[in-house]
Amino acid sequence: MPEMPLDILFEIFAFLHPRDLLNLARATREFRALLMSRQSARFWREARQQVEGLPDLPSYLSEPEYANLLFFPHCHNCLKPNVHNVLWTFSARYCDGCQVTMFMDQKDVSTLLVEVFDHASFLYVNSKYNSGRFSGLRYHKPEIDEIKRKWATLRDDEEKRRFREERKTFITECQQFSREASEWQTGCKIQRSQEGHKLKVERFEAVKQKLREEGFGEVLDHLRLADLFRLKKLGSVNRPSKLTDKGWKSIRSSVIQHMVPLREKYCQELKQQATQARIRYLRKTLDARQSNGVPRTAESDREPGFFELAMMPAFQTLLRDESTDVRDEAIAAQLDLPGLIETWTNYYKSVFVELTLLGLGESSTTLDLVNLLDLAIVHFRCTRCKRRQLRWPHVLSHRCFRDTSASLMRYVSVDPSFVGYTRFNHDAPYRGEELARFDDHLEVARDIIRLAGLAPDSATYADMQAVGTRFLCRGCPISTKKTAYDWQAAIQHSTIIHSTDGVDPGPVWEPLPSNQAAVVQDFEWRLLARNSQLSELEKNPLNVFGCAQCPWHGDILSMKAHLHFAHPLWAENHSWSEGLYLHEDSKPCGMPTVWMYPSEAPRPDDVWEGFTLRGNTDRGKTEVGFNINQTASTYLYGLLG
Template sequence: MQADESSTQAVAQSRNTGHTTCEAKSIHGSGALVYLGSRRHLRGRRGGLKDMPEMPLDVLFEIIGFLHSRDLLSLARATREFRALLMSRQSAPFWREARRLIEDLPDPPSYLSEPAYANLLFSVHCHNCCKPNVQAVYWTFSVRYCDPCQKAMFADETEVSAFLMEAFQYASDLYVNSRYDTGRSFGRQYHKPEIGAVRRQWAALRDDAERARFKADRAAFVAESQKYCKLLSLWQVSCKGKRSKEVCELKRERFEAVKCRLHQEGFGDVLSCMKYMELTGLKRMSSVNRASKLTDKGWKSIRTSVVQYMTPIHDRYLKARTELTYRLRLGRLRDLLDDYHHSNTPRTPSSDCEPGFCELATLPAIQTLLQDMSSDVVQELQILPVDFPSLMISWTEHHRNVFELALRGLGESSASLELDTLLDLALVSFVCKRCHRRQLRWPHLLSHRCFRDRSEVHPKSVYEVLASHQMQSDHDAPYRGEELAVFDDHVAVTHSIISLCGLAPDTATYKDVEDARATLVCWLCMSESPGQCQVFDWQTAIRHSIISHSTEGADPASFWERLLPVQTVQAHALERTLVQQNNTLSQNPINVFGCTRCPSHGSVVVLMFHFLCVHGLVSPELGEDMYLHEDSKPCGAPSVWIDLSARRLCTEVQAV
């Protein structure tokens, strides 16, 4: 008790001193030092309660009756007058009433006065050096020490064992408080002030009767100390639990207030969709995780950091929401396109010239509609069906214009061509840069399989990526004809062959030359095989000239000749026979077939498996269930061999 009162006085003295530099004074006989440091910064207006001592006593006592024990301590240390008033025995009821306001707090032990009890519980200064904010309380000894002082204020068992054995033999635990050291030694330690007091009292005893009474008093004191150690430890744990709950509740309220502020800042949708770890990160921010209410001023000070944390999350949320919206809308467009395909069966080779899903989804009209975030496009698509025929026509016209513009940019090569029907001219054909196939003409340019390949899709935007996820076949891949098709520059060969057919090369269309049904013979090849000669139509003649004969510096008209009508009829008859033979379902893996029920292509083996798995058809028929893709059709009529020796002999006789 004396130590507690002296520590209380030391705290008061340290607050009233004007020292600005650290000083050390010994206040215990044990030699422990008290460190008096500089005064800490005090918040609030100084002198605000200077007139309080002048208040009428009844008013003052009424105010004191509502104070907490901690406030009474502060008031007692404020002035000498208040100290004299509150430390007198007549003020004990004030301390008692203040203590009873504290929930579950045990009554003070007999060896502590009310002020000393309040000082032990609520004054966070070290009882030795008056260092502030000390939380370590040793309930058994009724003291509060900082780390340096607790090392100085406790003695090891080796230092006091001789005295304890002399006074109490082997029963010292019954008469002297001790604690186990939690450091490296794990031995008992004893409070130096208590051991010093016991030494002095033991030395003053005169006979065995006094020593027996002293031991009885010490045993009662130690028992009471141990009892209150347990009670106050439990009370401290209870207070920490309540404080922890209060802190958690304050932090929760502050977090909810921050969320309300973020709602006002436009982050409401993001907050409702944030992941657990993202919310935890927001909650653990130092500016948010505080046990204080959020005020307008407080929000202004933390707004920048909180918004900075939420911005990338908001961006990710918008991206995810946009992707989800695009995915739903593109899925709805996919369903509508599938319904359109199912309602427009059977498919034909001309169906392969229509745009696939990616091309339709990236049309400006469709893309603008699906990327409109201000309306419920999915519902609109359900109410207003998409006009696929009009979209396909506009897509076809767009690419027709693209190829026509490309041809017009060739300069002299296209200067003499008829521009109104440029792609319909027989003189105009293209070459694929991937497979090097020649004589690609409009509209076969739109269905050539090299120009639609799912393995070569490289989307650039999120919308294009999600659109590519809806592809079901190569037909749905983006069209790359403008990139992979180049103009066939063998114009001279084509020009000569068309002239031999009796048509004007610069104006003759593909249909005009086909309707002419001219058959041609190559005299260069016939000289190598006398009698039998290979007969070509105009397309195979062009290909034969380019592949078999050098066309540089030679006029193709000099070694090509058109057959007579009689021989032409004979050649056409042979061609029809070959065409009928080739119309049977071929097992050649090079040939590509298309499904008449959906936009699927592949070899005959692939199509057979497709029909079995998708359509449940075991034996599909060519023409009814399958069709030959335009890429697998021969370019021109099949070449045939006829005997022209009689005609050649007649020509030589006339020449003689």
């Protein structure tokens, strides 16, 4: 290249950067001699003009010195590389170590500065403030040495005055250049940062395009901002350089390795979203089924709630479906809600059949399994509240078997996905299989059924209700008052008053004559009609009511509040009595109690339509007596409320 014609070299020099010119001058002696000559000044000037925003060359620097200061990051004392801190005021770069040796403390030069510049040295000498451990002004040693040398050569006051003026002009130019150079350097840093950012963005977009070609497009489209940020900050991705095919090959494995867990996470999220959509659809379907205009009744409480339906195998299969089609139409095509309810009911019917067979023991071998739960001898008890004589299908609605309270949830393995949709106790897991037991009054029930003239192994609940036999207890102490029981009340009386832990108690019951039983039944129905009126039911604070608009239960006061706040639109157009029903747990076991008094018993004073009122009894109830006929030897009294 040095042997090339000068005109060609000069053409080349016109397009070079100042850094390139200085590197070329340092390459060979020939280039050094050429580029350091005065006739090459225009090449340096033209090179400088190609650098946007570069301050003009200060008068105290040559072109090569200026290029060296601007574009070569090495220490000007020890030549240590990567020194980016430029001291523009002193036109020098120093590493941390050389900054200590190349500057002098004020105390070391104060005598000289006072002698030369009096007390106005700041006008004539560059300095920098040291904010470190040893704070104070520090002075550039080469500059102090030059001042000392020059001052020693001055002969008279005029020369000294001119020297001071020259120094003042020099300091002004240095400070002006320092400001301009600092601004240019800051602008260069901003520009480099912007260019680097642009290259990083372009590289990131190129990496994403490569990942799309690798099959990660859908994952990228649904990445969370945090995951996208982590991908962007990968060391192999976050570089200010364009991505080439060769470069992609070198980083592909690390980027793919980073994306595989994100794809697995995305697939899992898709499954969870599909699961949640199907769970929401089940909840929405149950709500829609409730809001179809048909009010709930006590029979509605026998149906499975949300949790039970969600845990059924058919719905669990739907949840495990790999399809991500979560449109209502697609879910509805796979979800048969009436079928799920029927399947659930049949399952628990088989559970209670098994429980019955276990309780009956060997005697169950001759029974009709199809109608087993309809038999009058089949009752169940709750191990939680100790209630007896629960029958099928009442056991499906017993409130102890469904409860969302924390005290019960710890006994149940609950899927966290379902908890938020379990709004009512009715929606909670059904625990009848765990808490129900076969009632141990079997022999008592058999005796009472025989007294009614039916076979215990074949008599059904409906048969016993139809036969109409009423019973008197011979096991109770003799008194003027005898109580007439229907068959269910008789069983309850035996298990509570004459309990023998399941052992045959012997003959304690006798049937009431049919003519008296008929009158008792008529009186029972009169009492039942009165006791079933809402005005009577709401007097008992223990009665539980159900909401006809949703699966909510509570006492009469909380039910009124619930209807007002939970169903305000409905409550505006309906009486609150239309919005509730008596829960099966609050319905009496058997017919109302009727007492029989001998004819010589004192007659009550007030008679109204054949009923005799006798104030409040010791049980806080009202006795209502009815004279069978004017010549009969017996009065009947019923317990109201």
